[in-house]
Amino acid sequence: MSYLQAVILAIIEGLTEFLPVSSTGHMIIASSLMGINELPITKIFEVNIQFGTILSVVVLYWKRFVQSFEFYKKLILAFVPAAVIGFALNDIIDAMLESITITATMLIIGGFVLIYVDKWFSNANESFISYKNALVIGFFQCIAMIPGVSRSAASIIGGLSQGINRKAAAEFSFFLAVPTMLAAGVYKLITDLLQLEVSDIVKFDWPKIQHGFEIIKPEDLKLLLIGNVVGFIVALFAIRFFINFLTKYGFKLFGYYRIAVGITILALMAMGVDLRV
Structure with missing residues (x-):
């Protein structure tokens, strides 16, 4: 992977992670068209640069993160x-991630959902999120374990279903991304990058941990650093854009866009393009 390819992927991640369009689908297309989808570093890179986008949420909404302990209790809930579900169904989720057809199909189905979601929840105008609301949103987020659904879309729709308005639902989705993506990212880096078991970390098996870190190449660290910096900067602008756009225009345009991306993936597959997550 070149530095230019790393920057391109980081820009795509920063733009799509918090939009209801599925960053997974975009990464599939981008990495495949650049011919780097088979490289071991690509999957690791795509997981790692999420830390940069997570940091953008904390920076933009830092006041919320120092407001009160109640905020954290809702996030944890x-x-x-x-x-729980992610840990229990980890093998099934990993298997689904290998299916490009599932990703493309869910992009299209999710697109149709977004086209009509504004009509379905036109009376959603509450800004306060209760503990019950938070738990329901958490269960909706689990739907995004199916690749192509979009974590952002699932959790925002979960908020709308509870009568929460677009802005509040979207912002809570951003906040919820912090613990969710952080936990998933750390787990994937431990198992994929360091090639360790979680038990090795818990037991502090230093020889295995040390060997895991020796696997990381200096050039890989440079790529990961560049990716996180670029992803962080781009995500800052993407979040602001999304909030303003969503408040004024709703989800319909994102729905059409998802359908177009899903059809593009299926078309590339039909043309024999090698696609892999």
């Missing part, structure tokens, strides 16, 4: 379903 919303995070629990994904943590």
Whole structure:
């Protein structure tokens, strides 16, 4: 992977991670067209640069993160379903991630959902999120374990279903991304990058941990650093854009866009392009 390819992927991640369009689908197309989808570093890179986008949320909404302990209790409550279900169904989720057809299909189905979601929840105008609301949103987020659904879309729709308005639902989705993506990212880096078991970390098996870090190449660290910096900067602008756009225009345009991306993936597959997550 070149530095230019790393920057391109980081820009795509920063733009799509918090939009309801599925960053997974975009990464599939981008890495495949650049011919780097088979490289071991690509999957690791795509997981790692999420840390940069997570940091953008904390920076933009830092006041919320220092406001009160109640804020964290709601986040933890919303995070629990994904943590439990994700751990229990990890092998099934990994298997689904290998299916490009599932990703493309869910992009298209999700697109149609977004086209009509504004009509379905036209009366959603509450800004306060209760503990019950947070838990329901957490369960909705679990739907995004199916590749192509979009974590952002699932959790925002979960908020709308509870009567929460677009802005509040979107912002809570951003906040919920912090513990969710952080936990998933750390787990994937431990198992994929360091090639360790979680038990090795818990038992502090230093020889295995040390060997895991020796696997990382200096050039890989440079790519990961560049990716996180670029992803962080781009995500800052993407979040602001999304909030303003969503408040004024709703989800319909994102729905059409998802359908177009899903059809593009299926078309590339039909043409024999090698696609891999």
